Amino acid sequence: MTDILPDETRRFLRAATSEPDETLREMEERGEDFPTVGREVGQFLRLLARAVDAKRIFEFGSGFGYSAYWFAEALPEDGEIVLTEYDEDELREAREYLERGGFADRAVFENGDANEIIDRHDGPFDVVLVDHNKDGYPEALAAVRDKVAPGGVVVADNAMVSGIQDFDDILAALEGDDPEMDDETRGIAEYLLTVRDDPAFETSVVPLGEGIAVSYRK
Ligand SMILES: C[S@@+](CC[C@H](N)C(=O)[O-])C[C@H]1O[C@@H](n2cnc3c(N)ncnc32)[C@H](O)[C@@H]1O
Numbered sequence: 001m002t003d004i005l006p007d008e009t010r011r012f013l014r015a016a017t018s019e020p021d022e023t024l025r026e027m028e029e030r031g032e033d034f035p036t037v038g039r040e041v042g043q044f045l046r047l048l049a050r051a052v053d054a055k056r057i058f059e060f061g062s063g064f065g066y067s068a069y070w071f072a073e074a075l076p077e078d079g080e081i082v083l084t085e086y087d088e089d090e091l092r093e094a095r096e097y098l099e100r101g102g103f104a105d106r107a108v109f110e111n112g113d114a115n116e117i118i119d120r121h122d123g124p125f126d127v128v129l130v131d132h133n134k135d136g137y138p139e140a141l142a143a144v145r146d147k148v149a150p151g152g153v154v155v156a157d158n159a160m161v162s163g164i165q166d167f168d169d170i171l172a173a174l175e176g177d178d179p180e181m182d183d184e185t186r187g188i189a190e191y192l193l194t195v196r197d198d199p200a201f202e203t204s205v206v207p208l209g210e211g212i213a214v215s216y217r218k
Helices: 007-016 023-035 038-051 066-074 088-098 114-120 134-144 167-174 183-197
Strands: 056-060 080-085 107-111 127-132 148-156 200-205 212-217
Touching: 007 038, 023 038, 023 066, 023 088, 038 066, 038 127, 038 148, 038 212, 056 114, 056 134, 066 080, 066 088, 066 127, 066 200, 080 114, 088 107, 114 134, 114 148, 127 134, 134 148, 134 183, 148 183, 167 183, 183 200, 183 212
Parallel strands: 056 080, 056 127, 080 107, 127 148
Antiparallel strands: 148 212, 200 212
């Protein structure tokens, strides 16, 4: 993870919040060489899910289930989280972790392209996490726009940085320029511009982890 917080700020956030459970701590070790959302964003996602009283959650890009585990902790027993993942092995790991936490009964595991899987799931969703291929973000937003419940939220990870996008180009695009961009950078920039200018959403970018864009569905 390319953390945008200064080390001292990150230490402060760690020290001021409670430790995650043993399974999450183990997942953090497993995730040392994998781009999870990271602990600070995970905590924030759980809080967000609790704040909107989430019953149904959809994830674009679940990896081995780290972000899904945080969400699952906030769901009621009859709640549902849909995990999507290209990689069968990662999805199998996600199932094992969620089983260990006692959350597998509220999880739906979908192997394949998240941008296709969303078409098989009706809304409304209370929370959507967009965290898959960066050039697929605009399509994901279009697909969920009318499936997010009023009062719900869409969260996009890597709103600011990742190992594969150009921060300066995204900033230039947001400020009204039209720089040459690779597909991933363009995907993030187009997502942020679209959601910013859509009157159905109210967006705030929170500089936790790699930056998350949190868009409230009016
Ligand atoms: C950044 S990781 C997700 C991390 C996860 N949200 C977490 O915090 O634990 C992105 C994952 O999305 C998967 N992925 C990328 N594009 C995808 C797509 N179109 N459909 C499904 N999975 C995809 C990748 O295989 C990878 O495991």
